[in-house]
Amino acid sequence: MRVSPLSCLRLVPAFGLVLACLVACGGTVPGSRQQTQIIPPAWPQGGKEPPPYYGERMQPPARLDRQALPRNIGQPYTGPAGAAQPGKQVYNLSGQDRHGPSMGGTSPAVQTAPATRVALLLPLSGAQAKLGMALQNAAQLAVFDNAGNDFELMPRDTGDTPEGAQLALRDALASGAKLIIGPLFSSSVSAIKPLAQSANVPVLALSNDTAMAGENIYITGFSPAAQVERIIGFAQTQGVKRIAALVPRGGYGDVVQGALAGAAARSGAKIVRIEQYDPAAMVMGAQLDTIAKSQGGIDGILIAEGGDRLRSIATQLAARGIDLSRIHLLGTGLWDEADVGRGAPALAGGWFAAPDNGRLGSFIASYEETFGQKPPRIASLAYDAAAMAVTLSRRAGSLTPAALSGMRTFEGIDGPIRLTAAGRVERSLAVYQVTPEGIARTDEAPGL
Numbered sequence: 001m002r003v004s005p006l007s008c009l010r011l012v013p014a015f016g017l018v019l020a021c022l023v024a025c026g027g028t029v030p031g032s033r034q035q036t037q038i039i040p041p042a043w044p045q046g047g048k049e050p051p052p053y054y055g056e057r058m059q060p061p062a063r064l065d066r067q068a069l070p071r072n073i074g075q076p077y078t079g080p081a082g083a084a085q086p087g088k089q090v091y092n093l094s095g096q097d098r099h100g101p102s103m104g105g106t107s108p109a110v111q112t113a114p115a116t117r118v119a120l121l122l123p124l125s126g127a128q129a130k131l132g133m134a135l136q137n138a139a140q141l142a143v144f145d146n147a148g149n150d151f152e153l154m155p156r157d158t159g160d161t162p163e164g165a166q167l168a169l170r171d172a173l174a175s176g177a178k179l180i181i182g183p184l185f186s187s188s189v190s191a192i193k194p195l196a197q198s199a200n201v202p203v204l205a206l207s208n209d210t211a212m213a214g215e216n217i218y219i220t221g222f223s224p225a226a227q228v229e230r231i232i233g234f235a236q237t238q239g240v241k242r243i244a245a246l247v248p249r250g251g252y253g254d255v256v257q258g259a260l261a262g263a264a265a266r267s268g269a270k271i272v273r274i275e276q277y278d279p280a281a282m283v284m285g286a287q288l289d290t291i292a293k294s295q296g297g298i299d300g301i302l303i304a305e306g307g308d309r310l311r312s313i314a315t316q317l318a319a320r321g322i323d324l325s326r327i328h329l330l331g332t333g334l335w336d337e338a339d340v341g342r343g344a345p346a347l348a349g350g351w352f353a354a355p356d357n358g359r360l361g362s363f364i365a366s367y368e369e370t371f372g373q374k375p376p377r378i379a380s381l382a383y384d385a386a387a388m389a390v391t392l393s394r395r396a397g398s399l400t401p402a403a404l405s406g407m408r409t410f411e412g413i414d415g416p417i418r419l420t421a422a423g424r425v426e427r428s429l430a431v432y433q434v435t436p437e438g439i440a441r442t443d444e445a446p447g448l
Helices: 005-011 018-025 129-146 162-174 186-199 224-237 251-267 285-293 307-319 360-371 379-395 401-405
Strands: 036-038 056-058 116-122 151-157 179-181 203-205 217-219 242-248 270-277 300-303 328-331 351-355 410-412 415-419 425-427 429-435 438-443
Touching: 116 129, 116 162, 116 379, 129 151, 129 360, 129 379, 151 162, 151 379, 162 186, 179 379, 186 203, 186 217, 203 379, 224 251, 224 300, 224 328, 224 351, 224 429, 242 251, 242 285, 251 270, 270 285, 285 307, 300 307, 307 328, 360 379, 379 410
Parallel strands: 116 151, 116 179, 179 203, 203 217, 242 270, 242 300, 300 328, 328 351
Antiparallel strands: 036 056, 351 429, 410 415, 415 425, 429 438
16 A cells, blocks of 8 residues: 555654655655646636646545654754754755755755745744744645645744844845745744845745835735724624724734724724723723623624633623624634634624635645644645745746735635735635624625
8 A cells, every 4th residue: 555645744743754754655756746636626717817726735645653654864953042942853855954954845866956945934942832833834734735846945943032033034044045934923023024125035924913014025914904994894884883892902902993993984984982901801891881881872892802702702791781683793803713602602693804714624624634633723824825935936937026026816725815015915805704603704705
């Protein structure tokens, strides 16, 4: 029985142990496509030019005993501060260079042309290492799904600090990176921005802080401002014109408030009241009491919160006698969980704006099959960024800023994406309704 290389990848805790898997499993070199099958796109073409296609997938993996796989192949990657990361080794799929590991679709023995090198800057150590590794998994999956023999993905650890991000970027540039995916946090994006711009190397940052956008710096994270704009616009079409809001103090709340004011001005909605709360506080009774007293003059309540905190707020609003059959609860992408209404029937009927999830289910299934666990919601950002880099390098032959901003709409896991020369990333958002069973799309994402 022939075992696919992707099966080996799924069963080894380390990342990218592909060449070793090939030896053990009798597979072919990734990128040769001898062991791949073409899965037709699952979306209608509608007579238009097909969107960028990233559907080459390895054959379905077979089960293999973990203990049968080789161990400890490859060199440990030394992080930005010069200290090896205990228990976290990443491996070079196309030959170690002196700067660290890379992930690609070929080996030195078969590579016939210089590879396009793309660096992946993530917190692979420190407090956010678990999230960073999950994003690396997703980017790696995109490489296996899409890349040929001429593409390398080079992970670089930023740690938890802006200084770590700067060191990681310098190392990536010295390694020949033509494009940077990451970093994740706004402070790290700010730290690397001048150096990346000076080097004229574009950055697909995974942050959602659009204030960081600029020349060569593209902010690919889900923008709360765009989500607020979309949900307020939709609510207006449904007769929800008088709105109160509950927002946390801090950067996220500031963005939501600014977007709410702008959306109201453009749509004609009236902002009746905005109640701020301390995101670290366990109780917000005063703010909820104020909203309850205002219910006679409102049609909707925007709650810029997610998870258990959201469920608690909705339950407490209902307990204060707010008529949620008349007053609609509105939300941002923080509501974007399949079980968002779990244990909180008061949320049923609420609306929120989020990226189109039509392809998200297949990505989650593929990730879970490969890595043995479900990905965090933002893992799709890393997948789409890596897939975009592969697609652009193949179609345009380069990863220059001009090539990025000149690219037509890219069809990603989270729907269509378009980059602008100013560093803005435009997304088309759908509107979803919370149901007792989960969530349901109630308004399709418009085209870009």
